[in-house]
Amino acid sequence: MSNSLRVAIAGLGTVGAGTIEALTRHRDLIARRGGRAVDIVAVSAKNRSKDRGISLDGFDWYDDPVSMAREADVDVVLELIGGEDGPAKAVCEAAIESGSHVVTANKALLAMRGNALAAAAESAGVSLSYEAAIAGGIPIVKALREGLAGNAITHVYGILNGTCNYILTEMRENRLSYETVLADAQKLGYAEAEPSVDVDGIDAAHKLALLSSLAYGTKVNFTGVYTEGIRKVALEDIDYAEEFGFRIKLLGSARMTENGLEQRVYPCMVSQSASIAHVEGAYNAVVARGDFVDDTMYQGRGAGAGPTASAVVADIIDLARGSSMPTFGMPAGQLADAPVSPIxxxxxxxxxxxxxxxxxxxxxxxxxxxxxxxxxxxxxxxxxxxxxxxxxxxxxxxxxxxxxxxxxxxxxxxxxxxxxxxxxxxxxxxx
Ligand SMILES: NC(=O)c1ccc[n+]([C@@H]2O[C@H](COP(=O)([O-])OP(=O)(O)OC[C@H]3O[C@@H](n4cnc5c(N)ncnc54)[C@H](OP(=O)(O)O)[C@@H]3O)[C@@H](O)[C@H]2O)c1
The missing domain is CATH 3.30.70.260 (ACT domain)
Structure with missing residues (x-):
């Protein structure tokens, strides 16, 4: 086997710790699939003494993830910190400048800075991979960028936020108000104490902006996503929806229309006969319709240590194999500036x-x-x-x-x- 692929990990929370666990448990399998071993050589997080339930023995520790991205002798830097700016952005930029590939799970960062980061990665001749950023464990980036590459995509839509889908499912199944379900979800750790990024549709909009770019070959345009969340969905509307043969789902949907690119995230009624109506609880699903293939649907867990680690490790194995894709499916310079179709x-x-x-x-x-x-x-x-x-x-x-x-x-x-x-x-x- 050739030289190992050397990896540095910035961020050792849910996704970072899950990734270390997967790289450790499947070390041999990954080496066989990737054609070479994957070695974690350096890690960084905020608090060195935190118990993370995993061993960090043998990894170089950095207090500053940006210094790590600049200085560590690695092939790949994993940015698993989060946030659309701050250290996450600085880590990605430093890694690219240093000639390292970047793997990230950070949809907020890519939705806001994806165009610039993709261009920088391309100029530096490195990859910017992000399978975990959209719908967690579902390999939708791979599907759109590779498996469906021969199609013109005519519609891409999905349930992109597990917290919202969980809340809407609990409301319907247990006849509870939005407020009651949210409070329970917060107690159980399914929803953040400050839930607005999820319940106001922002997280789904981040993911939709990336899906649109992959599907339509357009620049990422997060501000062009019309976004409404689920706070105003009332139990009576869920009941009436059932009566009319519908189910209420927070959908992200992107279509190229004669008025421009239509990107929407809002709670909507979908027919109970549609497959996506039956995607319940914390699950995510994405439907991509191609002109040759017709509808393809992908369903799975959109969050959590296991599903996100699965996606991050898939990106790492691609890099081990020497496989590199343009970030949004075509060279950054070819991504179109599509007009926004107003709501x-x-x-x-x-x-x-x-x-x-x-x-x-x-x-x-x-x-x-x-x-x-x-x-x-x-x-x-x-x-x-x-x-x-x-x-x-x-x-x-x-x-x-x-x-x-x-x-x-x-x-x-x-x-x-x-x-x-x-x-x-x-x-x-x-x-
Ligand atoms: N959780 C999911 O299911 C999921 C799913 C899809 C995508 N993502 C994305 O994955 C990324 C990570 O999410 P997560 O849930 O793993 O977050 P998390 O559990 O909050 O972990 C964040 C990690 O970043 C570290 N960190 C924060 N600020 C830092 C700094 N200034 N310098 C160094 N390290 C710093 C933290 O250190 P300490 O541990 O020392 O505090 C922690 O280890 C985010 O972009 C998120 O959107 C998460």
Whole structure:
């Protein structure tokens, strides 16, 4: 066997410790698959004395991960610290400048700085690999960059955040409110104490920006992702969704349209007959549709030590084999600057829930607004009179442009008979 592949690891948390465990347990298997041994030679984290449940014996310790990336005599630096800036960015830049390949799990960093880092890696003749950054253990980067490379991708979408999918699943299965499930998830360690990056859809948007670039050969454009999270999803909407034959999922979806690149992350209703409707709990799934292959679907664990280590080690084995891919599937200079398709141009059907005063004439007032704005109602459901003053009116529309839907809702909200801000959830047609 030829010389071993020498690796330095910056960050020894969930992903870093998992990676050491996998590289240690499967040392022989990895060497056979990669054609040479993989040796960890240097590591860095914040707190040297922390018990990580793994042995660091035999590895050089660095207090400063950037010095490690510059000075350690290695072929590959793993950036497993996290964050869109700070030490993570500095580690990647230092490694590239020093001629080392970089493997990272950091979607925030790549979503914000992926274009510059990809160009720098290319100039330096090194790889920037990131399989663990999108949907954890699911090999979707490999699928898009290699397995589907002969297709024009026509749609890529998925459940990209396990925390949100877990919350929505628990709400539906156990009939619990968003707040109750989030609090339980925080106690169990499934959700962060400060959950906004997950529940506001930002983490899914980071991943979608990377998927779009891989799928459509465009520059990474995170600010072009229209993003809504799951905080406003109410239990009654989950119940009505079931009644209408849908399930609510936080989906990331990217399509190239005549208006430009459409990148969306929002909670939406998907048909219960769609495979993705049945991806539950903390699982992730990605569907990539190619013009020759049609739909391909990938499902698996999107987070945790095992799945992320699986992805990081796959990237390392590629490097051991001498296999190197352009970061986003083609040379950085060929990635296009696609215009952003604004959300107002989105076309689709909508679910609307209104709380209205229980009095004659209200339905006529509401439907008149829909008629005026040329938004056609498909189904309408009015619940029997309740003890309370307001009653729900729930409807779904035929496909229309979002700008028309928004105008309709603005006018409806202004009606005296409508007592709350209307709830609007998009219905996503996936076939
Ligand atoms: N966890 C997952 O399931 C998962 C899934 C996919 C992607 N990712 C991504 O993987 C990356 C790492 O996530 P993680 O969950 O492993 O994070 P983590 O458990 O919080 O670990 C972060 C590690 O970075 C070290 N660190 C922080 N600041 C540092 C500094 N200034 N210098 C040196 N080391 C520093 C920490 O040191 P100490 O241990 O000494 O504090 C810790 O070992 C992130 O980009 C994350 O988005 C994570």
């Amino acid at each position: 107002e141009r989105h076309r689709g059907a909508y679910y609307i829930r209104l709380m209205v005063k229980d009095q004659p004439g209200v339905i006529a007032e509401v439907t008149a607004v829909f008629r005026d704005e040329a938004v056609s109602i498909e189904t309408m459901l009015q619940r029997a009179r309740s003890q309370t003053q307001a009653v729900p009116v729930v409807l779904t529309t035929h496909e229309c442009e979002e700008a028309a839907m928004r105008r309709t809702l603005d006018r409806i909200e202004a009606l005296d008979s409508v007592v709350e801000q209307p709830t609007m959830i998009r219905i996503e047609t996936l076939t």
